[in-house]
Amino acid sequence: MIRSRKRVLVTGGAGFIGSHLCEELLKRNCEVLCLDNFFTGSKANIVHLQEKKYFEVIRHDVIEPFLAEVDQIFNLACPASPIHYQFNPIKTIKTSVAGAINMLGLAKRVKARILQASTSEVYGDPQQHPQKEGYWGHVNPVGIRSCYDEGKRCAETLFMDYHRQHQLDIKIVRIFNTYGPRMHPQDGRVVSNFIVQALLDRDITLYGDGLQTRSFQYVDDLITGLIAMMESPQGFIGPINIGNPCEFTILELAEMIIQLTGSKSKIKFLPLPQDDPRQRKPDIDLAKTELNWQPKIQLEDGLSKTIAYFETQLRENF
Numbered sequence: 001m002i003r004s005r006k007r008v009l010v011t012g013g014a015g016f017i018g019s020h021l022c023e024e025l026l027k028r029n030c031e032v033l034c035l036d037n038f039f040t041g042s043k044a045n046i047v048h049l050q051e052k053k054y055f056e057v058i059r060h061d062v063i064e065p066f067l068a069e070v071d072q073i074f075n076l077a078c079p080a081s082p083i084h085y086q087f088n089p090i091k092t093i094k095t096s097v098a099g100a101i102n103m104l105g106l107a108k109r110v111k112a113r114i115l116q117a118s119t120s121e122v123y124g125d126p127q128q129h130p131q132k133e134g135y136w137g138h139v140n141p142v143g144i145r146s147c148y149d150e151g152k153r154c155a156e157t158l159f160m161d162y163h164r165q166h167q168l169d170i171k172i173v174r175i176f177n178t179y180g181p182r183m184h185p186q187d188g189r190v191v192s193n194f195i196v197q198a199l200l201d202r203d204i205t206l207y208g209d210g211l212q213t214r215s216f217q218y219v220d221d222l223i224t225g226l227i228a229m230m231e232s233p234q235g236f237i238g239p240i241n242i243g244n245p246c247e248f249t250i251l252e253l254a255e256m257i258i259q260l261t262g263s264k265s266k267i268k269f270l271p272l273p274q275d276d277p278r279q280r281k282p283d284i285d286l287a288k289t290e291l292n293w294q295p296k297i298q299l300e301d302g303l304s305k306t307i308a309y310f311e312t313q314l315r316e317n318f
Helices: 016-027 082-087 088-109 144-164 191-199 219-230 252-261 285-292 301-317
Strands: 008-011 031-034 055-059 070-076 113-119 170-175 206-208 213-214 240-242 247-248 267-270
Touching: 008 016, 008 088, 008 301, 016 031, 016 219, 070 088, 082 088, 082 144, 082 170, 088 113, 088 144, 113 144, 113 219, 144 170, 170 252, 191 206, 191 240, 191 252, 191 301, 206 252, 213 252, 219 285, 240 285, 247 252, 252 301
Parallel strands: 008 031, 008 070, 031 055, 070 113, 113 170, 170 240, 206 267
Antiparallel strands: 213 247
């Protein structure tokens, strides 16, 4: 029996990024299986999709084997914010490593193409700026962030070894800082922290001197990049950076959010956490060349949409 629709599995599909990906795949006439254990994912992120005929939600943890007939797998499952991945670091690294093994085994069994959602954290506190895909990184293997950083690095190794040993059709994407609606209000990430604090007129807690830099991409740009990578020719496997190369200091971000919200918040400086990178900026030449992709949404426009989302969330929950 020949299916007319691609059947796509999204692990972590009820999360911030996963829910946006599920939504876009449905718009592209795919049949979508959303797999999530709901540790950081939320039913609220996907409730509007559950009436869709070709959308299915499955409560499952990727550290356990899973069987399904699918054409493509987006492996997004893993806590991604420091508060969440440091809450249970052993479970975090098991999600990255055992989860990758289980999804790669599934892809091998059903001959599916599989994409690994890796991270800019594989570069650690980089000594190369901006970061190119060929840079091996500067990561502390025994620090408090290593459960996430090294877990993702190991997952990339597993993907490459399955590709070399079993000729598996793989894709590896390194995702840089992403923000937008459906971020968790208490995820500890800088954009959500600053927006919630500003909307409540609380002190904006800024770690270090505020001169460390980040590059922020709006979630819609990321989703376009993920799908472009999944649909790229079989010979191109990555890894590839997907992020916004426009660099801002954390202090500039805080000041922009105060201005956009009209907040009375003051900026409060706190000590810098262990192993927090000083600079983070992607080199996206490879994405431009191979995927014809680059981000389109400016930071101020994306922040305005994200602020509107959090305003609604705060009204409903306070």
